[in-house]
Amino acid sequence: xxxxxxxxxxxxxxxxPFKEDQSVDYEAAVSVxxxxxxxxxxxxxxxxxxxxxxxxxxxxxxxxxxxxxKKAVGDKIPxxxxxxxxxxxxxxxxxxxxEELGYDLVMVVSPYYTRPSQKxxxxxxxxxxxEIEIDLILYNIPLFTGVNINPETAxxxxxxxxxxxxxxxxxxxxxxxxxFINRTPEDFIxxxxxxxxxxxxxxxxxxxRMGGIVSGGSHLIGDRLRHMIEIFLEGKVExxxxxxxxxxxxxxxxxxxxxxNPACLLKDAMKMIGYNAGIPRLPLMPGTxxxxxxxxxxxxxxxxx
Numbered sequence: 001x002x003x004x005x006x007x008x009x010x011x012x013x014x015x016x017p018f019k020e021d022q023s024v025d026y027e028a029a030v031s032v033x034x035x036x037x038x039x040x041x042x043x044x045x046x047x048x049x050x051x052x053x054x055x056x057x058x059x060x061x062x063x064x065x066x067x068x069x070k071k072a073v074g075d076k077i078p079x080x081x082x083x084x085x086x087x088x089x090x091x092x093x094x095x096x097x098x099e100e101l102g103y104d105l106v107m108v109v110s111p112y113y114t115r116p117s118q119k120x121x122x123x124x125x126x127x128x129x130x131e132i133e134i135d136l137i138l139y140n141i142p143l144f145t146g147v148n149i150n151p152e153t154a155x156x157x158x159x160x161x162x163x164x165x166x167x168x169x170x171x172x173x174x175x176x177x178x179x180f181i182n183r184t185p186e187d188f189i190x191x192x193x194x195x196x197x198x199x200x201x202x203x204x205x206x207x208x209r210m211g212g213i214v215s216g217g218s219h220l221i222g223d224r225l226r227h228m229i230e231i232f233l234e235g236k237v238e239x240x241x242x243x244x245x246x247x248x249x250x251x252x253x254x255x256x257x258x259x260x261n262p263a264c265l266l267k268d269a270m271k272m273i274g275y276n277a278g279i280p281r282l283p284l285m286p287g288t289x290x291x292x293x294x295x296x297x298x299x300x301x302x303x304x305x
Contacts, residue, residue: 002135002164004189007078007105008043009212009229010222011191012036013051015263015270016065017278024061028276030072032219035275037076041222043212045069046107049082050144051216051263055112056281059090063097070101084109084139088124092131099134106132107167107214109139115146118153129160136162141169141193143260151176155183165189167214170197177204195251198225199232199244207233216262217251219270220304250298256291259284268292272305 014036017028036042047069048054048062057065066081073079081098083106085091095106108128110121129136138157140149149157149166157163164187168177171194180190181204189211192201202210218225224243232240254262254269263280268287270277272295279286287295299305 001187002105002189004165004211007080007211010041010043010218010226011046011080011212011214012042012044012218012222013046013049013082013214013216014069015216015219015267015277016048016052016054016057016281017267017276018053018281019278022281024057024065025276025278026064026068028278029065030068031276032270033069033073033077036219036222037073039223041218041220042077043226044078044080045073046080046082046214049107049139049214050109050141050261051266052082053261053263053281053284054082054084056284059085059094059097062094063101066098066101066103070103074102078105079103080105080107080137082107082109082139084111086111086114088127091124092128095128095132095134095136099132103134105135105137105164107137107139109141110145110147110149112145118150121147121149122153122156125157125163126160129157129163132162134162135164137164137189137191138166139193140166142172143169148173148176151179151183154180158184158188165191165211167191167193168201170194170201174200175204177201181205181209195225196248198229199240202229202232216254216266217247219266219275220250220273220299221247221302246302250295250302250304253295253298256294257288265291265295269295269299272296272299
């Protein structure tokens with residue numbers, strides 16, 4: 001049975017550092033993982049997710065990230081492999097590779113660009129789950145994939161024993177978390193995938209059904225977000241609300257310049273507090289001087305630096 005407590009409430013979708021020549025900086029990736037552990041910013045680490053820019057990475061690059069990070073910190077913190085690829089066959093292959101490397105959990109986003117029907121989505125996830133012996137969390141982010149995992153589809157997938165939960169990008173459809181909860185068994189766990197909607201998600205799902213957050217911003221303030229969730233669940237709603245209100249400008253700042261993926265400016269922010277975060281992989285680009293200055297201003301106001 002899936003144990004959400006093992007993975008904790010702060011699941012960090014780790015950035016992937018790239019060098020100036022656009023190659024993966026595996027040594028820097030290890031240093032990022034080690035710093036997340038040392039600074040207690042993460043309860044678990046997700047590798048090659050959206051914030052990890054998986055969509056620009058090859059199969060072999062992702063498999064190597066799984067391998068080197070597991071070797072470095074696998075005995076210190078739970079690791080989750082992001083294994084989604086557009087095709088079902090390659091997603092199965094990468095999921096099997098993660099399983100072979102000793103991972104117990106994969107997170108799989110819906111196929112992007114292809115815009116599959118709900119029937120096709122169900123078949124996609126079902127086939128992946130049937131080909132692996134480890135657990136799988138669905139990842140729903142219509143903003144990037146162009147398709148929503150509808151609650152009915154999630155309910156049908158939840159009947160498959162090793163499909164154990166869903167990560168929901170909550171701001172697009174803020175009440176869908178409740179629909180997922182209403183339609184799935186009590187041991188099917190929901191994760192909030194939106195830094196701006198953390199308390200709203202926990203208000204909908206409560207401690208029992210919510211696993212935690214998948215939060216890029218936790219690279220910077222994972223310890224504070226953990227505290228915010230804890231006091232909210234203790235009933236200190238006003239105090240937790242004030243914290244979320246203070247953090248919102250930081251999360252919004254990662255979208256400066258019309259960006260949809262926060263990885264670019266997040267990497268710039270991470271460098272300000274000692275991470276060897278590298279640069280984004282093209283076509284994504286680092287922040288401009290003005291954008292970085294705005295992020296730094298907000299971080300100073302929050303006493304992050």
